[in-house]
Amino acid sequence: MKAKTRKPTKVNVVTLGCSKNIYDSEVLMGQLKANGIPAVHESHSASEIVVINTCGFIDKAKEESIQTILRYCQAKKHKLVDKVYVTGCLSERYSGDLAAEIPEVDAWFGTRDLPRLLKTLKANYRQELVGERLLTTPSHYAYLKISEGCDRPCSFCAIPLMRGNHKSTPMEDLVIQAKTLAANGTKELLLIAQDSTYYGLDLYGKRNLAELMMRLADVEGIDWLRLHYAFPAGFPPDVVEAIQNHPNICSYLDIPLQHASNAMLKSMRRGTSREKTEQLLSNLRQQIPGITIRTTMIVGYPGETDADFEELCGFVKQQRFDRLGVFTYSHEENTHAFSLKDDVPANAKEERAAALMQIQQEISAQIQSEKIGRILPVLIDRKESDYYIGRTEADSPDVDCEVFIPTSEGYLRIGDFAQVRIVDSDDFDLFATLNLDES
DSSP: OOOOOOSOOOEEEEEOSSHHHHHHHHHHHHHHHHTTOOEEESOOSOOSEEEEEEOOSSHHHHHHHHHHHHHHHHHHHTTSOSEEEEEEHHHHHHHHHHHHHOTTSSEEOOTTOHHHHHHHTTOOOOTTOTTOOOOSSOTTEEEEEOEESOOOOOTTOOHHHHHOSOEEOOHHHHHHHHHHHHHTTOOEEEEEOSOGGGTTHHHHSSOOHHHHHHHHHTSTTOOEEEEOOOOSTTOOTHHHHHHHHOTTEEEEEEOOOBOOOHHHHHHHTOSOOHHHHHHHHHHHHHHSTTOEEEEEEEESOTTOOHHHHHHHHHHHHHHOOSEEEEEEOOOOTTSGGGGSOOOSOHHHHHHHHHHHHHHHHHHHHHHHHTTTTOEEEEEEEEEETTEEEEEOTTOOTTTSOOEEEEGGGOOOOTTOEEEEEEEEEOSSOEEEEEOTTOO
16 A cells, blocks of 8 residues: 655645635635645646635536536546535535535535635634735736625625625735735736725725725835726725826726616616716716726626617717626526516527627727827736737736737846837737837
8 A cells, every 4th residue: 555645735726717716716825835735726737635716606607616626526536636625606605505416525615714624724724924825826916805795786696695795804904915915026906806996984984995095006016006896886086086196006997887778777786877877987087088997798687678788789889998898697596686587588698798799899999909009018927929918007917908029029028017019909909019219
């Protein structure tokens, strides 16, 4: 019989879903490292333990999570791994049912079970490790989760069921995290939350997002600060002032609008109207000239008529968003909308999503072409084949456009900024040369 060694067990963390899950996985890996336990992220090499951080947001995400769990359970059956643990949103919401259906999983953990998960992994939860994470992103950018959970009543959303009520992270802790990241080479912070505009209400009795942004922008070494997931209803106006007054706060806003029809917005319980949304967008563009606005829309929501969808299409054409993503409605049990009839056929949902994205593709192509000839700073993310690939201030990683610079232009270091001249574009991406005229 082969004797087992006493070296620490290696843990392979597999992350599914959004940037909030990426952040959580990085925190888990940081805790394991502090306990002397080797941790890797989505490694294909042998690992004794696999921890799957799941997503349970919509049907497609749930299917991907379940398929991943089954794949690692099969690996366990073939003795390629010893233990399979599951955490995250899907586990928080469905662990009881899934435990019965997939008994091969050794244990299930919810979104707030980090101490219990660490104990199972023979590690101690160390409260003092503020800002200690093992980044899964390139070191020059990092996600910074400023709060957990959500208090919004959106009818379609199961996030409060999986993440609980809104809970802000103290500002002092976030500044410490930012300083730690900056000291290790992070130049761009991407602020994330379920609803970033709610930040501070529970701790300070007021929306304190603007003050947080200004304090983070003052951290030495942070060249770009980018705001994601800003709820449109009750958008705090002092955030605009923070962007205006701090050059390193990107003129970029991720503001999920979800729809434009008042009938849909009311049923979705979004707390706003098309008219208020149009006024907000107009104010943002007037006060922050050149701001990049990213949004997401939902098509196929219960009761969405052809007229509702056509209104949404007209709204997108009118607003010409720089970036736009589309979800097809997912009928989630225990949400308010689950009591409504899911009456838009699946094929109609897909057709509407494709039609809306076709509109956005044409808008994006035109917006991108207007950048030809401009000289822009670009943060270099990686090198692939014959190109360096980076992003402008208008682009967040993984979800937005990229800039391709031929390697023949000269050497560029990953994580550095480069001044480039845009020479061509396609529907979403830009092509550039180094700006040799730079003084």
